[in-house]
Amino acid sequence: EIPEASLRRLPIYYRFLQQMVLNGAFQVSCADLARGLGLDPTQVRKDIEMTGIVGKPRVGYLLTDLVRWLENFLGWNRPKGAVLVGAGSLGSALLGYERFRSHGMEIVAAFDIDPEKIGQRVHGREVQPLMFLPDFVRRTHTLLGVIATPAAAAQPVADLMMSGGIRAIWNFAPAHIQAPPTVILQNEDLYHSLASLSFKLENRLGV
Amino acid sequence: EIPEASLRRLPIYYRFLQQMVLNGAFQVSCADLARGLGLDPTQVRKDIEMTGIVGKPRVGYLLTDLVRWLENFLGWNRPKGAVLVGAGSLGSALLGYERFRSHGMEIVAAFDIDPEKIGQRVHGREVQPLMFLPDFVRRTHTLLGVIATPAAAAQPVADLMMSGGIRAIWNFAPAHIQAPPTVILQNEDLYHSLASLSFKLENRLGV
Numbered sequence: 048e049i050p051e052a053s054l055r056r057l058p059i060y061y062r063f064l065q066q067m068v069l070n071g072a073f074q075v076s077c078a079d080l081a082r083g084l085g086l087d088p089t090q091v092r093k094d095i096e097m098t099g100i101v102g103k104p105r106v107g108y109l110l111t112d113l114v115r116w117l118e119n120f121l122g123w124n125r126p127k128g129a130v131l132v133g134a135g136s137l138g139s140a141l142l143g144y145e146r147f148r149s150h151g152m153e154i155v156a157a158f159d160i161d162p163e164k165i166g167q168r169v170h171g172r173e174v175q176p177l178m179f180l181p182d183f184v185r186r187t188h189t190l191l192g193v194i195a196t197p198a199a200a201a202q203p204v205a206d207l208m209m210s211g212g213i214r215a216i217w218n219f220a221p222a223h224i225q226a227p228p229t230v231i232l233q234n235e236d237l238y239h240s241l242a243s244l245s246f247k248l249e250n251r252l253g254v
Numbered sequence: 255e256i257p258e259a260s261l262r263r264l265p266i267y268y269r270f271l272q273q274m275v276l277n278g279a280f281q282v283s284c285a286d287l288a289r290g291l292g293l294d295p296t297q298v299r300k301d302i303e304m305t306g307i308v309g310k311p312r313v314g315y316l317l318t319d320l321v322r323w324l325e326n327f328l329g330w331n332r333p334k335g336a337v338l339v340g341a342g343s344l345g346s347a348l349l350g351y352e353r354f355r356s357h358g359m360e361i362v363a364a365f366d367i368d369p370e371k372i373g374q375r376v377h378g379r380e381v382q383p384l385m386f387l388p389d390f391v392r393r394t395h396t397l398l399g400v401i402a403t404p405a406a407a408a409q410p411v412a413d414l415m416m417s418g419g420i421r422a423i424w425n426f427a428p429a430h431i432q433a434p435p436t437v438i439l440q441n442e443d444l445y446h447s448l449a450s451l452s453f454k455l456e457n458r459l460g461v
């Protein structure tokens with residue numbers, strides 16, 4: 048079992064390593080990586096070793112090997128199809144974001160209940176009526192669902208996704224979704240960050 | 255010092271409590287809250303007590319007291335002005351999101367470098383040229399800055415914000431920003447979630 052915190056740090060290393068490749072470097076050690084990012088070298092080494100890659104003693108890793116290894120470890124080189132429900136302002140921003148494709152996800156279809164949006168194309172994908180979702184998921188074996196609806200709709204939409212066969216849900220609505228343990232649930236509730244930001248701002252600076 | 259994880263859980267309790275108020279309930283105990291959310295009651299109690307509120311033995315709390323207490327603890331009843339830089343697709347979604355105001359933040363101004371966007375109004379705020387940012391921040395004593403620019407622009411924009419007096423930065427760009435310890439930095443890098451989702455999807459389901 049890989050600690051969640053380590054998993055979430057890997058994209059920071061990955062980006063820095065890509066930058067090093069662009070700057071023409073060939074090799075990298077955990078100490079280099081830690082120094083470049085201002086992080087604890089012991090933690091960086093633990094995170095990298097957790098992915099199972101073995102480095103050369105004292106030298107470290109060939110840069111392109113490490114980049115490719117991380118991509119493979121995270122599954123970023125095998126983008127998985129995803130459906131998005133809620134083609135509103137946040138949903139459209141997510142649909143328009145090309146870079147998801149090189150990070151393991153491609154949004155292949157969008158669904159909504161608003162008659163004004165159904166049939167429109169948003170960043171190249173036609174918005175379909177919500178009731179077509181379970182069929183689409185079953186037919187295409189889509190495993191990943193993204194929720195960008197109002198909070199009240201989040202649980203019913205999650206249930207509809209799971210009924211079609213969705214196994215992982217990325218939820219942007221501020222709602223606490225219940226799902227069986229076989230479904231991977233990732234809440235991206237921006238309020239968590241706002242809680243932490245606002246508390247820290249008030250207390251550190253005595254605002 | 256309050257643990258970050260506890261701080262980030264408070265919005266989940268807050269939302270559930272608000273729901274209970276809407277359903278006409280008057281009192282709540284930590285055990286009720288834990289049961290309703292399917293969470294560990296010991297952790298819920300620890301989180302709530304950390305905010306300093308004292309409940310009545312065996313009964314718990316008056317619901318409206320607890321809701322108001324959490325709002326005040328998080329500073330959500332005192333919205334802080336924020337500036338946003340990068341009025342693109344994600345930035346516009348953030349500008350259009352009214353609910354930030356009741357969670358401690360109000361975006362009062364937007365800045366960009368794109369001549370096609372400068373002078374346009376996005377959800378009621380006029381997009382201003384980036385070079386006006388430091389002056390605006392100094393004049394209005396704005397403490398909070400939101401970054402929604404491409405990754406390459408994130409550090410220079412953060413530096414510009416800090417030069418004007420910004421003391422907390424909410425960064426949506428996938429870039430590792432360096433800031434002095436006196437500045438509160440909250441990275442909302444969606445790639446962290448994507449790393450965790452994609453890894454779990456690959457490994458749990460053997461995709």
Ligand SMILES: NC(=O)c1ccc[n+]([C@@H]2O[C@H](COP(=O)([O-])OP(=O)(O)OC[C@H]3O[C@@H](n4cnc5c(N)ncnc54)[C@H](O)[C@@H]3O)[C@@H](O)[C@H]2O)c1
Nearest residue numbers: 133134135136137160161195196197198200220347348351
């Ligand atoms: N916009 C942001 O910056 C932002 C920030 C934080 C959180 N969020 C959260 O993201 C979600 C979307 O926010 P938004 O600003 O895009 O809102 P929005 O109103 O612009 O979009 C919501 C979309 O969901 C659709 N919808 C409503 N009920 C539905 C249902 N039952 N099934 C399918 N589609 C349905 C609507 O027709 C609309 O297109 C909300 O839960 C919001 O709280 C948004």
Ligand SMILES: NC(=O)c1ccc[n+]([C@@H]2O[C@H](COP(=O)([O-])OP(=O)(O)OC[C@H]3O[C@@H](n4cnc5c(N)ncnc54)[C@H](O)[C@@H]3O)[C@@H](O)[C@H]2O)c1
Nearest residue numbers: 140141144340341342343344367368402403404405407427
């Ligand atoms: N759209 C999404 O769903 C999404 C998802 C994940 C991450 N992000 C991140 O959020 C950021 C914004 O993404 P987007 O999709 O809105 O991109 P976008 O291109 O639509 O918007 C970027 C905006 O930043 C402005 N800009 C560029 N350089 C600037 C500078 N030096 N100073 C001020 N403004 C500048 C551009 O003019 C543009 O208006 C990016 O870093 C992206 O990686 C976006």
